[in-house]
Ligand code: SF4
């Protein structure tokens with residue numbers, strides 16, 4: 097007898113479950129959350145704090161905030177940042193001052209931990225929301241963050 | 255000869271098969287060496303090391319701020335709770351007290367993490383037992399939590415939001431609203447989960463009486479988390495050794511005494527309600543205050559040993575730091591819940607069917623990088 101009652105209960109609970117899925121099937125258009133990526137590239141907006149890659153913003157005159165202090169390089173747990181720096185004579189004071197030559201960022205090694213950005217005293221580096229980072233060659237993921245010919249804004253001290 | 259006599263006469267030979275390291279029913283690269291007699295399992299030998307990244311060794315190289323982000327990659331479904339464990343240990347060593355605001359925010363996010371983790375487990379548990387639908391429903395709801403994390407922390411899984419001394423930055427202005435929306439939404443969805451899977455008779459037949467762990471075994475094997483509580487072993491760190499804001503919220507420790515797969519399933523389902531209730535108690539009155547207690551740029555722990563345990567979604571995570579007073583720890587050891595829970599698998603899987611082993615493993619909710627580290 098329990099054999100038949102088992103079959104009955106099995107079918108009954110199956111139908112209970114199907115009533116849930118059936119309910120969604122009938123209201124399929126309501127509350128659909130699927131995003132049609134990549135067709136929605138134009139309208140897709142990531143959250144402000146989204147960690148995509150580290151970038152260094154430059155202003156219209158090709159100036160940035162990086163003094164070459166190397167705090168980010170020291171903070172990084174896996175050596176994703178290399179700072180190549182130089183000394184140059186500061187025209188205002190006539191003294192030699194540290195300046196950034198190349199801020200090299202290895203995106204391929206970065207774990208998006210955010211420690212470099214926390215460590216930067218002048219907020220020279222920030223997160224960018226770009227997440228489409230697949231490339232054919234690994235070397236394309238090694239980036240120089242300061243643009244060629246750029247220099248640090250006047251009056252930025254670490 | 256009767257059938258029985260014929261069967262006794264036919265000798266079957268035991269043989270080995272590998273379950274994993276790449277197996278659709280194993281959640282990651284865990285290799286189980288099964289000794290089987292027909293369909294009956296005689297011995298289960300877990301073989302580890304396929305995703306060993308020597309996180310403990312790497313910690314000896316890193317500064318205390320840098321250790322935190324490595325623990326994201328242990329039990330990635332409880333990443334925030336792992337981060338919290340390391341931060342609490344370091345804070346203990348430095349003898350600094352974080353503000354109430356930090357404690358409450360950490361607790362809320364930890365409980366959201368727990369819900370997200372249990373959602374994923376629920377979907378995958380159904381899938382392991384042949385009910386694919388659960389996966390989609392669970393992921394729909396988990397997505398909302400991931401959005402909350404992404405907006406506040408910047409990442410969905412490996413968040414690295416905690417730092418020794420507090421939080422990396424304050425919560426996003428939308429955080430409270432989004433969390434409340436989620437809670438309202440999720441409270442209508444848990445009954446749906448029950449209709450879909452919990453009440454299903456086929457599911458009962460697959461899970462009831464399967465993989466029974468007695469309370470004595472649970473204690474002697476060092477099992478923790480929902481697995482231990484399914485056997486009636488009261489082991490919730492949040493209850494027994496409250497940390498962060500758990501001492502100011504009211505919640506029940508879920509205990510079941512059957513010790514079978516279905517009991518472990520029920521523990522997690524009830525824990526969803528408890529997590530929801532904890533968040534509801536805290537979300538409306540997040541105290542004002544600092545989100546960071548200032549620490550030195552180079553943290554040096556005093557000479558000595560420091561230990562802190564927390565309750566992750568899988569069980570008890572212990573962080574042991576041995577410091578010689580340098581800027582790097584001398585030794586770091588993680589007592590991960592998955593590793594201890596795995597140790598009992600052989601004990602309870604003798605003379606069961608292979609399909610029952612799959613059900614048992616699903617109810618253990620293994621995250622393999624947590625076992626291997
Ligand atoms: S986000 Fe972390 S891993 Fe990446 S460059 Fe910055 S410090 Fe290094």
Ligand code: SF4
Nearest residue numbers: 162163165166168216
């Ligand atoms: S990016 Fe910031 S931390 Fe890094 S060298 Fe430049 S100023 Fe220093």
